[in-house]
Amino acid sequence: MVVRGPKRLERLALEVLGRKAEMLPLITAGPSCAGRESASPTLGSAGQGREGTADRADWARRAAALLSGVADPDRRTDLRELFEHRAAICEFDGGLSRVDAERMAYAELSAAIQRSGRLA
Secondary structure (H helix, E strand, C coil): CCCCCCHHHHHHHHHHHHCHHHHHHHHHHCCCCCCCHHHCCCCCCCCCCCECCECHHHHHHHHHHHHCCECCHHHHHHHHHHHHHHHHHHHHHCCCCHHHHHHHHHHHHHHHHHHHCCEC
């Protein structure tokens, strides 16, 4: 593992490297924003699914509908934040369009809900 950054954060970098065994599973487990098109769900038989045919609000509506089935309000809030945070990372750090970023975030949200088994 290589950690790069400004000299002023050297202490933090050394701490991260010191916890490498804990960090690697977390880093490798999360979905990547690039090159994961196969992990993206499709919008169905209406011919939608690529940028330009599905608007941003569609993914937000789908996420809201999925979240409405989560019984615990605190868990629902955490999952909504996961969706928004992942979409932002994929768009700004990953260089994806907002539609593609939210599609990736939706895939992660869906997987997180399935893993937790906390539907109402």
